[in-house]
Amino acid sequence: MSFDLILRNGRVIDPSQGLDRITDVAFAEGKVAAIGDSLDAGGAEVRDVGRRIVTPGLIDLHTHVYWGGTSLGIDAEEFARVSGVTTCIDTGSAGPGNFPGFRRHVIDPCQVRILAYLHVSFAGIYGFSSRVMVGEGHDIRLLAARDAVEVANANRDVVIGIKVRIGRTASGPAGITPLDVALQVADETGLPLMAHIDEPPPSYEAVVSRLRPGDVLTHCFRPFPNAPVDGNGEIKPEVLAARERGVLFDIGHGMGSFGWKTARAMLAKGFKPDTISSDVHALCIAGPAYDQVTTLSKFLALGMPLGEIIAASTVNAARALRRPELGSLKPGSVGDASILSVDEGTFPLQDVRGEVVNAERRIFARGVVVAGRWWHPV
The missing domain is CATH 2.30.40.10 (Urease, subunit C, domain 1)
Known part of the structure; x- marks a missing residue:
């Protein structure tokens, strides 16, 4: 041959x-x-x-690469070169109202693979910048269930799931309602769902309790409040029950969602993430997340074996995507x-609370x- x-x-x-x-x-x-x-x-x-x-080509399960279409988007190709990533999963930058532009102007011409979780909110994450912070889930009028089903079904080659963001910042007065709508869209399309969780309300426990086998909870090692562990470092029962029924736990580092204290507590109890992702976007690419290899390095510092770290950015991510052709050198x-x-050397690595x-x-x-x-x- x-x-x-x-x-x-x-x-x-x-x-x-x-x-x-x-x-x-x-x-x-x-x-x-x-x-x-x-x-x-x-x-x-x-x-x-x-x-x-x-x-195998690294898969970053949580990125925001709708450059020019949303204020948080970064350039996928430049990020891939620096981070060794060959597949970027954009997690809800675009919703059904602006996904066609994302596909035509970013996904299709990109030299690296971009797959997407489609946001259930009509315009995706449209108001996320250093000056403007509008949670797209605050206004339930923007929840576009029918449109999301249509766009997801028309783009099944690149849409691999449904995204929703829940928490005081993302959904505010709407609470957990956007998650209920997103779950209906995911069920109608037969796709997995990725749920973001930020500060309460609602609680981490309330969100994770609604997720189904194969769904992904991102920001799973958040610092307090809405951490997966209690004040004594014990893993919350709802978290253990979710893993038992097949919910997947993704790091999604970003600007606010990875704490050394939480990570130490979770790993001390033997609870390792299923996938490790950067949640890279315009507000964290200059720190504290930086890129995928920096995020992976933090788990090396936590004592996680190199092979398991690589699995969390290759074969495990491919399974979460239901794309067995990825994440392997078979x-x-x-x-x-x-x-x-x-x-080897001395490398300062910072979490989202400033601990180095x-x-x-x-x-x-x-x-x-x-x-x-x-x-x-x-």
Whole structure:
């Protein structure tokens, strides 16, 4: 078999196959073609990655990349280059009223993959900036159930779920009502739902108790108030019950949703996130979230094994998306890969409350393969 590209001598870590060893990865016709030692190059482009880590293309399950269409949107391609991400999941930047523009002007021309949770609010997250903060769920007149079903069904190739934001900031006087509407849309379309939770009311417990198997609670390691643990560091019973029935827990770091204290308490009880995501947007890309590899590095500092961290941004994320062709380097999978390094030193990592941990190791992005082609250099 002839190959288009071979990554030579990488430490291939692919949790979908239980793989962690030095070997080669080959790509052909936009897909992973082979994994093996000393693969025959033939006429292929060969990149010796020098024992750097090669993973399936990283998936960031929570981003905001409707650049120019919403005030919180960032440029997906620039973010991907810096962060080693090959699939950005936009989580509700656009609703049914402005999704066509998002698709035409951002999703379709982008060199990296963008998939989306469609917001149940008509115009998505339309009033989120450093000067204006209008929760799109405050006015229930903006909840567009019929429109959301129509747009989701017309864009099933890129719409992978329904998004709703709940909390004092996001839904305000409407309380938990937007979640009830979003759940109806998710049920009607057969799609999973992602729920944002910010400060109470409503409570973390009330939101997570309504979620179904396969739904995602993002911002799952929030600091107080609306943390998943009580004042004694015990995990709330509703959180444990939700995991037991199959609700997925996503980090969604962002500008207000990751606390070292909460993370330590959750991991001490053996409660690890299903997926790790940055929630990168215009107000946190310069800190404290920065990007996906910075967010992943925080879990390295917390003592989470590297293989589990990579799984939380590859195969686990692909399962949450119901896209088994992603998040794996199995032959026949989508030909995306991320090249990473774990560097030693002293790296200050900050949470959303200002606590800084000086980590001894940090993950850096060193290269990206998209659709079987070298896209960004080591």
